[in-house]
Amino acid sequence: MNAATFSAVVYGISALAGFLGALTGLGGGVVVTPVLTTLLGVDLHYAIGASLVSVIATSSGAAAAYVREGFSNIRAGMFLEIATTLGAVAGAHLTTVLPGSTLAIIFGAVLLYSAWHSIRARKEGPATKSDPLAVRLRVEGSYPGPEGPIQYRVDRVKGGFSLMFVAGLLSGLLGIGSGAMKVIAMDQVMRFPFKVSTTTSNFMIGVTAAASAGIYLSRGYIDPGVAMPVMLGVLTGSLLGARQLVVSRTRLLRLVFGGVVGVLALEMIYRGFRGGM
Amino acid sequence: MSDQQLEKMIGNLLRAGVLLSAAVVLAGGVWLLLDCGRERADYSRFQPPAASLRSPARVAAGLAHPNPPDLIQFGLLLLIAIPVTRVILCLIAFSFERDPMYAVMTLIVLAVLAYSLAIPHG
Numbered sequence: 154m155n156a157a158t159f160s161a162v163v164y165g166i167s168a169l170a171g172f173l174g175a176l177t178g179l180g181g182g183v184v185v186t187p188v189l190t191t192l193l194g195v196d197l198h199y200a201i202g203a204s205l206v207s208v209i210a211t212s213s214g215a216a217a218a219y220v221r222e223g224f225s226n227i228r229a230g231m232f233l234e235i236a237t238t239l240g241a242v243a244g245a246h247l248t249t250v251l252p253g254s255t256l257a258i259i260f261g262a263v264l265l266y267s268a269w270h271s272i273r274a275r276k277e278g279p280a281t282k283s284d285p286l287a288v289r290l291r292v293e294g295s296y297p298g299p300e301g302p303i304q305y306r307v308d309r310v311k312g313g314f315s316l317m318f319v320a321g322l323l324s325g326l327l328g329i330g331s332g333a334m335k336v337i338a339m340d341q342v343m344r345f346p347f348k349v350s351t352t353t354s355n356f357m358i359g360v361t362a363a364a365s366a367g368i369y370l371s372r373g374y375i376d377p378g379v380a381m382p383v384m385l386g387v388l389t390g391s392l393l394g395a396r397q398l399v400v401s402r403t404r405l406l407r408l409v410f411g412g413v414v415g416v417l418a419l420e421m422i423y424r425g426f427r428g429g430m
Numbered sequence: 431m432s433d434q435q436l437e438k439m440i441g442n443l444l445r446a447g448v449l450l451s452a453a454v455v456l457a458g459g460v461w462l463l464l465d466c467g468r469e470r471a472d473y474s475r476f477q478p479p480a481a482s483l484r485s486p487a488r489v490a491a492g493l494a495h496p497n498p499p500d501l502i503q504f505g506l507l508l509l510i511a512i513p514v515t516r517v518i519l520c521l522i523a524f525s526f527e528r529d530p531m532y533a534v535m536t537l538i539v540l541a542v543l544a545y546s547l548a549i550p551h552g
Contacts, residue, residue, distance in 0.1 A: 367548070
């Protein structure tokens with residue numbers, strides 16, 4: 154394949170991944186890597202480098218819309234970013250220690266989990282009492298409701314902080330945003346309201362990704378020939394997808410896309426065990 | 431300036447940053463493909479790109495005599511700079527609000543970012 158064809162194919166695939174990733178809330182980067190590696194035979198290191206860059210693009214692009222709605226909790230985000238950025242640095246360093254096949258297996262497992270998480274129905278359960286640490290850190294807040302601001306409390310700060318380190322570790326290890334795990338830490342463990350969890354985690358994704366980006370760049374994972382079509386494609390797709398968000402965020406679409414991602418995940422795990430990455 | 435105005439400004443800044451970096455990457459990409467679009471693209475084996483493309487300082491220095499890969503890399507660095515800028519803006523905001531606890535937390539995050547971006551990792 155020549156460079157022009159390669160770029161066009163990768164751009165198209167990335168745009169589709171970004172579009173579906175935005176519609177389903179799974180994110181585009183997480184799908185690009187398995188497609189590049191299993192279908193186009195791109196080395197895993199180039200794929201995670203390109204995907205990490207596209208994660209920053211989609212997170213910053215979407216953040217522009219969220220910021221204006223006033224849902225994100227900047228203080229909670231900054232506090233938790235200490236955990237995610239340290240995790241990301243550790244994860245990025247681990248990529249040089251772990252063999253590609255092991256990375257592929259971990260990637261597949263995380264992908265399977267994310268697919269399941271996106272398909273599963275969510276249950277709302279805001280915290281009723283606050284962790285004393287949350288009070289001391291002043292991470293409680295309010296978000297705009299139909300009849301004025303709605304106050305919320307925050308639970309289990311240490312548990313959430315620890316899980317954020319793991320989310321950062323996976324982000325740096327696999328070049329993904331690990332949005333699903335960030336949302337779980339905020340939504341399930343710390344029991345932030347769901348809207349606050351998703352928007353704040355989106356704010357954190359870009360900063361977390363930037364923390365491993367420097368290490369990826371030094372190590373040469375960010376190759377202009379691969380990162381260019383991936384970044385432009387995922388960005389185009391996710392901008393188009395974000396416009397459709399309100400109308401077509403259907404359960405069927407989530408099921409179909411979740412299924413496709415599940416198959417890609419199994420393929421990656423299979424290749425990892427066979428040692429073909 | 432009200433909080434809402436500030437948030438709106440940050441939102442617009444983010445969007446402008448993303449569009450600017452995408453425009454630079456696109457320009458570099460078009461140039462790259464015009465130059466060597468017919469060359470074989472083989473990324474099946476990992477070979478790190480040239481050292482001039484692997485550090486922010488060298489990429490910036492390379493802009494004096496730009497070539498397509500350098501321009502793409504510069505665009506990607508602009509993108510990486512967006513979340514870093516956001517953290518710096520938070521530091522300024524926390525300092526103005528006289529919130530030392532959060533200013534220190536923000537400084538820790540900035541230190542981690544600086545470690546990743548400013549130091550070469552072999």
